[in-house]
Amino acid sequence: MHVLITGAAGFLGQRLTRTLLExxxxxxxxxxxxxxxxxxxxxxPSDDTVRLDCRAMDITRPGALDSLLGERPExxxxxxxxxxxxxxxxxxxxxxxxxxxxxxxxxxxxxAGLAETRLIMASSVAVYGGxxxxxxxxxxxxTPQSSYGTQKAMCELLINDYSRRGLVDGCVLRLPTxxxxxxxPNAAASSFASSILREPxxxxxxxxxxxxxxxxxxxxxxxxxxxxxxxxxxxxEALAPYRSVMLPGLTVSVAAMLEVLREVGGEEALARVxxxxxxxxxxxxxxxxxxxxxxxxxxxxxxxxxxxHEIVRTFIAEQTAS
Amino acid sequence: MHVLITGAAGFLGQRLTRTLLExxxxxxxxxxxxxxxxxxxxxxPSDDTVRLDCRAMDITRPGALDSLLGERPExxxxxxxxxxxxxxxxxxxxxxxxxxxxxxxxxxxxxAGLAETRLIMASSVAVYGGxxxxxxxxxxxxTPQSSYGTQKAMCELLINDYSRRGLVDGCVLRLPTxxxxxxxPNAAASSFASSILREPxxxxxxxxxxxxxxxxxxxxxxxxxxxxxxxxxxxxEALAPYRSVMLPGLTVSVAAMLEVLREVGGEEALARVxxxxxxxxxxxxxxxxxxxxxxxxxxxxxxxxxxxHEIVRTFIAEQTAS
Ligand SMILES: NC(=O)c1ccc[n+]([C@@H]2O[C@H](COP(=O)([O-])OP(=O)(O)OC[C@H]3O[C@@H](n4cnc5c(N)ncnc54)[C@H](O)[C@@H]3O)[C@@H](O)[C@H]2O)c1
Ligand SMILES: NC(=O)c1ccc[n+]([C@@H]2O[C@H](COP(=O)([O-])OP(=O)(O)OC[C@H]3O[C@@H](n4cnc5c(N)ncnc54)[C@H](O)[C@@H]3O)[C@@H](O)[C@H]2O)c1
Numbered sequence: 001m002h003v004l005i006t007g008a009a010g011f012l013g014q015r016l017t018r019t020l021l022e023x024x025x026x027x028x029x030x031x032x033x034x035x036x037x038x039x040x041x042x043x044x045p046s047d048d049t050v051r052l053d054c055r056a057m058d059i060t061r062p063g064a065l066d067s068l069l070g071e072r073p074e075x076x077x078x079x080x081x082x083x084x085x086x087x088x089x090x091x092x093x094x095x096x097x098x099x100x101x102x103x104x105x106x107x108x109x110x111x112a113g114l115a116e117t118r119l120i121m122a123s124s125v126a127v128y129g130g131x132x133x134x135x136x137x138x139x140x141x142x143t144p145q146s147s148y149g150t151q152k153a154m155c156e157l158l159i160n161d162y163s164r165r166g167l168v169d170g171c172v173l174r175l176p177t178x179x180x181x182x183x184x185p186n187a188a189a190s191s192f193a194s195s196i197l198r199e200p201x202x203x204x205x206x207x208x209x210x211x212x213x214x215x216x217x218x219x220x221x222x223x224x225x226x227x228x229x230x231x232x233x234x235x236x237e238a239l240a241p242y243r244s245v246m247l248p249g250l251t252v253s254v255a256a257m258l259e260v261l262r263e264v265g266g267e268e269a270l271a272r273v274x275x276x277x278x279x280x281x282x283x284x285x286x287x288x289x290x291x292x293x294x295x296x297x298x299x300x301x302x303x304x305x306x307x308x309h310e311i312v313r314t315f316i317a318e319q320t321a322s
Numbered sequence: 323m324h325v326l327i328t329g330a331a332g333f334l335g336q337r338l339t340r341t342l343l344e345x346x347x348x349x350x351x352x353x354x355x356x357x358x359x360x361x362x363x364x365x366x367p368s369d370d371t372v373r374l375d376c377r378a379m380d381i382t383r384p385g386a387l388d389s390l391l392g393e394r395p396e397x398x399x400x401x402x403x404x405x406x407x408x409x410x411x412x413x414x415x416x417x418x419x420x421x422x423x424x425x426x427x428x429x430x431x432x433x434a435g436l437a438e439t440r441l442i443m444a445s446s447v448a449v450y451g452g453x454x455x456x457x458x459x460x461x462x463x464x465t466p467q468s469s470y471g472t473q474k475a476m477c478e479l480l481i482n483d484y485s486r487r488g489l490v491d492g493c494v495l496r497l498p499t500x501x502x503x504x505x506x507p508n509a510a511a512s513s514f515a516s517s518i519l520r521e522p523x524x525x526x527x528x529x530x531x532x533x534x535x536x537x538x539x540x541x542x543x544x545x546x547x548x549x550x551x552x553x554x555x556x557x558x559e560a561l562a563p564y565r566s567v568m569l570p571g572l573t574v575s576v577a578a579m580l581e582v583l584r585e586v587g588g589e590e591a592l593a594r595v596x597x598x599x600x601x602x603x604x605x606x607x608x609x610x611x612x613x614x615x616x617x618x619x620x621x622x623x624x625x626x627x628x629x630x631h632e633i634v635r636t637f638i639a640e641q642t643a644s
Contacts, residue, residue: 091487129563130563130564131563131564132461133461138463139454139455139462139463139465140461140463141460141461141462141463141464141564142463142464142479143461143482143563143564144479144482144483145486145563147483147487150479150480150482150483153479154476154479154480157464157466157472157475157476157479158472158476160465160466160472161466161469161472164467165413165469241451241452241453241465241467242452242453242463242465
């Protein structure tokens with residue numbers, strides 16, 4: 001099995017690479033070859049069981065991926081993207097990286113005749129927006145209120161059409177907000193959702209910029225990676241007629257997250273979180289839907305986290321192990 | 323008021339041109355200038371009240387529209403498109419005409435600073451497909467099952483994003499099946515819906531290829547033109563946060579259509595319709611949704627036909643007049 005990952009140097013790309021190499025198989029087939037692509041040179045994992053190919057490459061360069069696609073990877077994880085804030089700040093950059101590069105990838109698959117190749121793209125809750133029902137499902141209209149969400153939604157449509165035409169075998173996963181991310185805070189509006197757990201558990205201060213009654217729709221990094229791997233195993237017919245799936249996240253309020261922090265880390269951990277409302281962040285985060293009916297995803301075999309306790313306990317265990 | 327129409331030589335473009343010239347105003351402003359663009363040279367209407375500019379032009383040519391956009395039209399009707407069957411037969415043609423040309427038009431508006439220009443695009447029920455609820459509304463997901471529907475849905479997303487960013491003032495109308503079209507049958511799967519009325523009323527034979535209990539979602543050409551004109555009058559805020567609107571069509575069964583034919587044209591007219599099931603046409607037409615909750619469109623002031631009688635009577639009156 002030859003797997004290609006774009007955006008392999010990113011947060012999910014690195015973790016997916018590690019998990020793929022640990023498991024050594026995809027959909028029951030032995031992993032023999034792994035091609036890692038990113039604008040930032042992916043750090044070659046120390047592994048001698050598979051043929052590794054790490055390339056620093058800008059996938060927006062016309063035909064950038066063509067020769068690699070000619071080698072007929074059997075699964076492609078398309079994770080390269082510029083995130084929400086960057087796509088909003090620079091429309092052209094977002095269109096080029098998030099949309100045009102995905103279209104080129106689809107055209108490359110078409111040209112190489114990769115009808116059987118499972119192409120998995122990470123989409124986002126940002127495809128939703130505006131005036132939404134209380135609880136969403138896979139039949140809720142995509143009315144994005146950001147350029148990032150617009151570009152992801154356009155990619156979803158295109159991947160579905162190319163799949164329907166039998167040019168590739170696509171699958172789109174809409175990812176919940178990923179919590180608890182290891183590492184440092186970043187510029188994402190959702191960064192606080194990891195910070196308010198991670199920093200206090202590590203003895204550091206954190207700021208909560210939103211009201212505690214705000215609900216989030218979250219999933220742990222481990223469950224997201226499980227979902228990416230599971231997506232490689234589903235037959236196309238199971239996904240048709242529409243291959244976009246919202247993953248079964250967990251609806252949790254910031255207050256409930258902080259309560260788990262207190263239970264796990266004690267009062268002193270909780271005391272490290274200060275509350276400094278930031279209306280700009282609140283406006284963005286509050287516009288994300290927090291309740292989804294995800295029976296379809298579950299029927300397809302995607303699993304969410306059991307509860308927020310489990311998410312935090314797993315984060316601590318992984319941090320200790322690494 | 324300077325109005326630009328792409329696809330002006332087409333069915334709707336010609337009729338829109340005629341109606342615009344008859345009314346002489348758009349949104350309370352005197353029509354002073356009309357620019358007609360089509361691949362097929364638009365026939366210049368005989369009118370000396372406005373400045374007319376008819377151009378044969380392929381809008382897929384890069385920058386084709388740029389100099390015209392530089393003249394700052396205040397309303398743009400973007401009607402140029404290749405229809406469903408053509409887009410399905412040739413993916414590249416559909417992507418280029420239906421999607422890329424719309425994107426270029428948006429980029430042209432952005433470059434010319436046409437933030438205040440109302441851009442009106444005709445979308446279609448073909449943006450819907452797959453496993454749909456019984457009754458759809460503007461919050462039903464677009465899960466198209468054709469490349470034409472995919473391309474229209476992608477244009478909708480892009481027009482919404484460019485409008486949200488204040489680069490243009492967009493509005494997308496999803497048109498029902500237009501019935502009764504004057505003229506000749508064409509290659510569209512929906513062609514029979516006009517034929518089974520038009521031909522018998524004109525003393526000619528027609529074939530009905532679908533079961534008579536099939537429901538259609540229809541609108542008369544006159545009401546569609548009214549809607550296109552009304553779309554030029556709505557403030558952007560009334561359309562936000564999402565500027566795509568399904569027009570209030572009429573749900574009518576083929577049996578009910580034939581019953582109106584009998585009432586208006588008599589038994590001899592009805593007898594001119596023969597029933598020859600065509601599973602290929604039935605499959606396409608039956609996949610189109612026939613029931614919509616269109617309160618939003620009505621609140622915005624879009625009006626549908628009263629009943630199918632009115633549609634047929636208007637068709638006969640217009641045919642007699644022309
Ligand atoms: N992390 C989340 O919470 C989340 C939520 C929803 C969706 N997603 C999506 O999941 C995917 C991965 O997310 P992540 O958190 O790992 O993001 P990330 O920013 O850590 O990784 C994205 C990677 O893409 C690479 N990249 C960007 N432009 C490129 C180009 N032109 N050519 C080649 N590589 C390029 C970057 O260098 C980066 O390594 C993205 O598509 C993202 O939109 C993530
Ligand atoms: N008529 C319907 O039932 C219906 C229903 C839903 C949506 N629509 C949409 O309404 C619009 C108008 O429909 P219509 O029935 O008048 O279609 P039509 O086919 O009669 O007109 C379309 C026009 O676009 C022109 N065109 C195509 N490619 C072009 C190019 N590259 N450059 C310049 N011009 C080009 C054609 O020459 C044609 O005159 C289309 O966008 C169509 O998708 C129509």
